[in-house]
Amino acid sequence: MKISLNWLRDFVDIPNNIDAKEFGRIFTVRTAEIEHVEDQGKLFSKMVIGKIKTIKPHPDADKLRITETDVGNETLQIVCGAPNIKEGMLVPVALVGSRVRWHGEGELVTLEKAKIRGIESSGMICAGEEIGLDPSPEGIVDLSPLNVKPGTPLAEALGKNDTILTLDNKSITHRPDLWGHYGLAREVAAITGKKLNRLPENTKLLAGNRGAGELSIEVKEKKLCPRYVGIIMEGITVGPSPEWIRQRLNNVGYRSINNIVDATNYVMAELGQPLHAFDADKIEGGIVVRSAQQGEEIATLDGNKRKLSKGMLVIADHKKAVAIAGVMGGANSEVDSSTSRILLESANFNPSSVRKTSVRLNLRSEAVQRFEKSLDPHLCEQALDRVCEIILQICPTAKIMNQKKDVKNFADKKMTVKVKLKRVQSKIGAEIPASKAIEFLNALEFKASEKTKGTLEVEIPSFRATKDISIEDDLTEEIARMYGYENIAPRLPELPIKLPLENSERKLKHFARQILSYGLGMNEVYNYSFYSQKDINKCLLPAELHIQVNNYLSEDQTHLRVSLMPNLLKNVAHNLKYSPEFRLYEVGRTYEDLQEYFPLEQKKICGVVVKDKKTKDVFYEAKGLLETFLGAFQTAGIEMKKGESLCPYAHPNKYAGYYLKKDGSELARVFEVHPLVAKNYDLENVKIAAFEINFSLLASLGQRETKYKSLPKFPGIDFDISVLVDDTIEIGGIEKALRESDRKLVKKVELFDLYRGANVPEGKKSLAFRIGLRADDRTLTDAEMKEVQEKIFGELAKMGGEIRGLK
Amino acid sequence: MEKELLKLEQDATNAVEKASDLNELQAAEVKYLGRKGEITLLLHQLKDLSPEEKRTIGPLSNRIKTDLANYVNNKRQALEAAEIEKKLSLEFFDITAPGTKGHMGHIHPLSQVQFEVENIFSSMGFAVADGPEVESEYYNFEGLNIPADHPARDMQDTFFVSDKHEKNHGRLVLRTHTSPVQIRSMEIHGAPLRIIIPGRVFRYEATDASHDSTFYQVEGLMIDREISLAHLKGVMAEFLTRLFHKEVTVRFRPGYFPFVEPGLELDFSCLICGGKGCSVCKHTGWVEFMGAGMVHPNVLKAGGIDGKKYQGWAFGFGLTRLVMMRYAIDDIRLLQSGDLRFIEQF
DSSP: OEEEHHHHHTTBOOOTTOOHHHHHHHHHHHTSOEEEEEEHHHHTTTEEEEEEEEEEEETTEEEEEEEEEEOSSOEEEEEEOOTTOOTTOEEEEEOTTOEEOGGGOSSOEEOOOEEETTEEEOSEEOOGGGGTSSOOTTSSOOOGGGOOOTTOBHHHHTTOOOEEEEEOGGGGTTOGGGSSHHHHHHHHHHHHTOOBOOOOSOOOOOOOOGGGOOOOEEESOTTTOSEEEEEEEESOOOOOOOHHHHHHHHHTTOOOOOHHHHHHHHHHHHHSOOEEEEEGGGOOSOEEEEEOOTTOEEEBTTSOEEEOOTTOEEEEOSSSEEEETTTEEBGGGOOOTTOOOEEEEEEEOOHHHHHHHHHHHTOOOHHHHHHTTOOOTTHHHHHHHHHHHHHHHHOTTOEEOSOOEEEEOSOOOOEEEEEEHHHHHHHHTSOOOHHHHHHHHHHTTOEEEEEETTEEEEEEOGGGTTTTOOSHHHHHHHHHHHHOGGGSOOOOOOOOOOOOOOOHHHHHHHHHHHIIIIITOOEEOOOOSEEOHHHHHHTTOOGGGOOBBTTOSSTTOOEEOSOSHHHHHHHHHHHTTTOSSEEEEEEEEEEEOOSSSSOEEEEEEEEEEEEETTOSOTHHHHHHHHHHHHHHTTOOSEEEEEOOSOOTTEEEEEEEEEEETTTOOEEEEEEEEOHHHHHHTTOTTEEEEEEEEEHHHHHHHOOOOOOOOOOOSSOOEEEEEEEEEETTSOHHHHHHHHHHTTTTTEEEEEEEEEEOSTTSOTTEEEEEEEEEEOOSSSOOOHHHHHHHHHHHHHHHHHTTOEEEEEO | OHHHHHHHHHHHHHHHHHOOSHHHHHHHHHHHHSTTOHHHHHHHGGGGSOHHHHHHHHHHHHHHHHHHHHHHHHHHHHHHHHHHHHHHHHOOOOTTSOOOOOOOOOOOHHHHHHHHHHHHHHHTTOEEOOOOSEEEHHHHTGGGTOOTTOGGGGGSOOOEEEEEEETTTEEEEEOSSSTHHHHHHHHHHOSSEEEEEEEEEEOOOOOBTTBOSEEEEEEEEEEESSOOHHHHHHHHHHHHHHHHTSOOOEEEEEOOOTTEEEEEEEEEEOTTTTTSOOTTTTTSSEEEEEEEEEEOHHHHHHTTOOTTTOEEEEEEEEHHHHHHHHHTOOOGGGGGSOOHHHHTTO
């Protein structure tokens, strides 16, 4: 919201030479954030009103002319190229040293004395766009209507000598009283210790012709409309507003419409109370405040037709709805140039009803913004009086025809809150004495007194009582900010040294990242929790597990992920543009709809290995990474099997699962990406293997404790054996057989070579194992080694193996 | 014989000294000390000497043999060293050629900073808590003193998910802040409580270089008997000073969040200009950092904590923004781009 410093000055003394930035800072640290301070005068510094006295042709240029221009204390020779200058015209003159924008384009430049085609020119007669005013396509801005003396500073002549502060709307969500200049001035008065020049709370308006008939107002929805004050004025001449109103409205961001609408906006900007003027001749019967009928239609002032539903509050006459209460007026009762009688409305509506209606109609307005904050119903009458006062002033033909009609449906009760000073002090962390606390509160127009020692009784003014202030804590804030947050000295709490509860899952998550990135050379990425229906199709995922986003931002983000895989595949496609091979992983949550209220959220790790197309069996690389990772976690009690559970994006054959022995639940899986899925993501030119880990499950297993085993006391014997077997025999089975050929002595079985091709018959593979034998209590003899070797040969022979060498 | 021996010693010494490489040294050694060397041969005659002569010549010959052997050894070491030295001096080696690359990956900057933040707060006795990302309206709003139709809901444009509705919980949303975990933690642990909650949050908000629909927050909550705003200032100054390795001061100003009362905004002194004002802090000397305040009694009540006995503060800051500040990242979308050219910088 924009605040005019000059407007505030109507109600509170603010020195003229105040540093506006500092003013903004103080308001920011005491009340609410001032986001921006704009000193209008600065833009027009060294610019004055000039009066063109004479115009002569330029000897060397057809389009240029030489003027003698009166700028108050002197007359300057200024060369000008605009066709519309006339002798006697009032124009804006930028003097030497001012900053202008040449032809309205580019950066501001500082004006210097110059010779234009040989003729000296001391300054510049300006077009609007050259000095930040509305563009003047005809040439120079004609300021003759201003009718001011030459030499008047331009800022003053244009009313641009104000300072505009921009207040962060969010920071006054809880302060309905700060949505107008009067309330802001009241706050400034409290902060600076100055007196507030009060507006009267109600005036007995002079009634005009009593015979004009009573205004009838009927409020049917009493809860939704705590107050409705109306009045009728006659003799209205609709026309433009005087300059001072236009300027003020303009400075705080409102467009001038006509004198009547401007007057209502003026009072809203001043008091924070939205008002509405109806053309009284378009109101049939009287005002009825009622709920809309289902499907009832109204064309609003913004030119749109709105379909209403039951429960929305409308202002109607006896025939039709004429406004959506607190949201926007109707076109059917709009004030226009032919209007001669107006009905002014100053009402209070239920904030949540206004807000609901506005959200449902997707229609925000200045009025909604204020009503939804819970306005003080006391404000209605004051605002109505003020708008009448202004209309009478700017539209001298206007007359008030009857007394205000005031329908009240609110309890006018004083609210008092008790405050235990000790608790306030303990929460703020500062010893603020009772006398100070009372002083702070009373400055803000609370009525505080210490009735019993240590307890303040505080009467809440009505403008703070609608929602903002109702409990001790609310007043704690008032005392704290007036005391000054900067005066609270930082302190560290004196609490017992106690170890925090350990979050081992978090700890392990960071540990996991270190293993994956620093140990296994993988790169961590973050992806969105969303993907699209397209991804579900491309990854062959089951649709029914997915949770849909009702109000998604884009078609790419319509569903919550049940797997990290789809987004990682998109990462793969992206990074292939820059790098042929890489390893990625993500640690993140998946969300599965299990037909209960809360979905199943699990933390997962998904790693992806991308290799050149020629790479054989990228599966084993991913498998190695996964097993090294699980090894680092020292997870016990896992067995690997051919993948069983549904993993539609896994290659059906190149897929292994890691299951907990105790209950068979799947802890991890490793696989090559299903060729169809790879094709769907245009990733057929690379090899991709991946692993997925259910991290929630892994972390719940904890880490096995490490126990030292004594180093072997006796030497062992290693030997290598190579064997030719059928290609279809699984290596896992052979390893197992070798290990079990002598459970006591065989301590190590390692495959170190696997070969198919030349010198190996079709359908066979050649394997080479290194086998380590050792006994814990003696040095092995040759005879013992031979014996084990024989057993091994026997096992291999059983599997149809043909021994090719022994070393 | 004594003379002959001494002469041979002199000759051998000379020969060794003259040897300019290992071969010459070898030759000299063989010539004098070898099995058929001149000294060896001369000493063969020792047996023919009289006992008296033996008594003088014996020790003399031993001394000469030991001295010469030592001398040869020293000379050999010197020549060997010289030889290596010479070889090295002729060698060319290009130390500028690239080293063999180790294979190390990168941890995402968000994870790195989160880890750091958790560590600092842990050392001040804060536990790290966690909660669901798909949250109920109750935990995300009502429990936090934000009833339906409250204008504060505008501050947090919300993603609604699924069509599920529950009597006490309302609809399901993607949590718009980490604050719901305040209530969940109070329900589980009660008071006193000292926790932080880092986590992913969501806003239904169009994305641009400085806004994303997904980002990370860190929530903090301290509840005990006499916890005050002064403590909040103290703890945050301590945290930021450790995080930035630089003395940092903080300031409060009023702010509005329905779940705290008093509510405030916390700024810290600009790290670039130290508070004097520069373009980074928009010439204010302060950098906006987080919302905070004393936990609202309604929130304590929702968490089952007796507000007459216990009080405390809560805060929430943007981890994502912190990361962007620390590394001068100018586009928030890079963080979730999965682009390795970005990740590999950290």
